[in-house]
Amino acid sequence: MTTAAHVGCAIALASLPGMGPGRLRALLEAHPPTEAWRRVRHGHEGACRQRAADHLDPDGLAKAHAEAQVTVHVLDGPDYPPRLADDPEAPAVLFATGDLALVRSPLVGIVGTRRCTRAGRDVARELARAVAAAGVGVVSGLAVGIDGAAHEGALEVEGARPVGVVASGLDVVYPRRHERLWQRVAQAGVLLSEWPLGTRPDAWRFPARNRIIAALSDVLVVVESHAAGGSMHTVEAADRRGRTVLAVPGPVRSPASKGTNRLLFDGHGPALDADDVLSALGLATAGAGPPAPPRPVPTGVEATVLAAVDWEPTAVETILVRTGLTPMSVALALRRLEHAAWVRDDAGWWERIERSS
Numbered sequence: 631m632t633t634a635a636h637v638g639c640a641i642a643l644a645s646l647p648g649m650g651p652g653r654l655r656a657l658l659e660a661h662p663p664t665e666a667w668r669r670v671r672h673g674h675e676g677a678c679r680q681r682a683a684d685h686l687d688p689d690g691l692a693k694a695h696a697e698a699q700v701t702v703h704v705l706d707g708p709d710y711p712p713r714l715a716d717d718p719e720a721p722a723v724l725f726a727t728g729d730l731a732l733v734r735s736p737l738v739g740i741v742g743t744r745r746c747t748r749a750g751r752d753v754a755r756e757l758a759r760a761v762a763a764a765g766v767g768v769v770s771g772l773a774v775g776i777d778g779a780a781h782e783g784a785l786e787v788e789g790a791r792p793v794g795v796v797a798s799g800l801d802v803v804y805p806r807r808h809e810r811l812w813q814r815v816a817q818a819g820v821l822l823s824e825w826p827l828g829t830r831p832d833a834w835r836f837p838a839r840n841r842i843i844a845a846l847s848d849v850l851v852v853v854e855s856h857a858a859g860g861s862m863h864t865v866e867a868a869d870r871r872g873r874t875v876l877a878v879p880g881p882v883r884s885p886a887s888k889g890t891n892r893l894l895f896d897g898h899g900p901a902l903d904a905d906d907v908l909s910a911l912g913l914a915t916a917g918a919g920p921p922a923p924p925r926p927v928p929t930g931v932e933a934t935v936l937a938a939v940d941w942e943p944t945a946v947e948t949i950l951v952r953t954g955l956t957p958m959s960v961a962l963a964l965r966r967l968e969h970a971a972w973v974r975d976d977a978g979w980w981e982r983i984e985r986s987s
Contacts, residue, residue, distance in 0.1 A: 639664045732820050734824055746779075750853050769843055773817065778811060799827040841866055847873055945978075
């Protein structure tokens with residue numbers, strides 16, 4: 631039975647210095663939280679932890695989490711998510727803000743590099759929007775770049791609600807620029823962490839966080855990734871769990887696509903659109919929805935300028951050289967093409983927009 635003392639001691643144990651996920655799980659597998667806390671107080675877990683325990687109040691910690699509307703779930707407890715309970719690296723204590731029942735639904739993890747391209751952000755957003763509209767929850771880490779774009783896309787539709795997994799206490803927003811996004815995910819879906827309130831986002835906590843994303847995801851999609859980094863750690867965790875991993879192909883000269891292209895070379899499946907993701911889940915495809923209104927086909931100067939714009943960001947100087955037109959003619963044509971949704975402007979660089987006519 632889960633009691634207030636049980637919960638408070640679990641929070642206190644998770645708050646101890648040097649108490650990583652593996653050590654905490656081993657301790658709580660050997661002893662219930664109240665007994666484990668007694669052992670710490672009596673020095674059985676080391677003098678450093680014993681001294682730290684003198685400054686922790688389990689009852690006060692339980693009250694603070696309840697007041698912050700953070701629910702606390704101990705492994706093997708009645709409300710602990712079954713999806714995580716059988717995982718070999720399940721968090722011993724799970725903290726949640728929002729509707730924890732959402733992790734029982736089909737979930738797709740969408741992850742990628744913080745140093746992504748504009749095209750990568752757009753793909754992550756579009757994929758997340760489409761799978762959420764099809765009733766599949768989107769899991770990600772709320773980081774800058776691909777993760778944040780995925781959650782923004784999932785929030786744009788009245789569909790499945792998002793799941794965020796973070797590497798700090800649920801009151802310590804990281805990165806700060808995503809404070810509003812954290813709030814929106816918590817209000818619409820659920821935020822999860824294995825760390826109590828006040829925990830800082832130390833670098834070593836992020837690889838630990840990535841295993842939870844992998845464990846929650848029925849399918850993991852990597853949109854952009856460098857050759858090494860957090861996304862590759864998540865892929866390794868997903869592979870160990872037998873999860874399906876898909877990768878979005880990218881330009882061979884783009885550093886942001888080296889990791890994803892390597893995943894494809896190594897035999898992971900491609901994610902060209904949301905239908906690929908839904909098929910990997912064994913679900914019906916999303917469908918295209920209402921067709922986009924027809925856009926006028928460029929002619930004359932606009933057609934010449936469009937032909938000079940690549941599918942990757944293209945400098946205005948390059949367009950001028952390719953077309954031989956005056957700067958004024960090119961500028962006017964680009965703005966008309968932008969208005970008709972043929973190209974987009976990204977801080978002075980131009981690239982084409984993929985869209986069915």
